[in-house]
Amino acid sequence: MYMVSIDRDKCDGCGAxxxxxxxxxxxxxxxxKADVVGEAYDCMGCETCVATCPNEAYTVSEV
Structure with missing residues (x-):
């Protein structure tokens, strides 16, 4: 199981x-700014958000 979190101070709201x-x-x-609108635990762990974010605002961790 994975969980995504966002450092909203780094997010510039690009929406990518x-x-x-x-x-x-x-x-x-x-x-x-970006936010988790679904369940954070529904994260698939693919790290697409990490790769897409130009500001390195995302962290995906295994829980």
Whole structure:
């Protein structure tokens, strides 16, 4: 099982991660930054968000 987390201080709101996430658990929050809108534990561990984010805002960890 994997869990995704976002360092929102690093996120610039480009939205690339939202479009790229195959699990569909990422979205944009009201403040214009990425956020986990689904269950963080639904993360597939593919690290597409990590590879897509230009600001290195994502961490995927095995739990």
């Amino acid at each position: 991660c939202v479009d790229a996430c195959p699990a569909g658990i990422l979205g944009m929050a009201d403040d214009g």
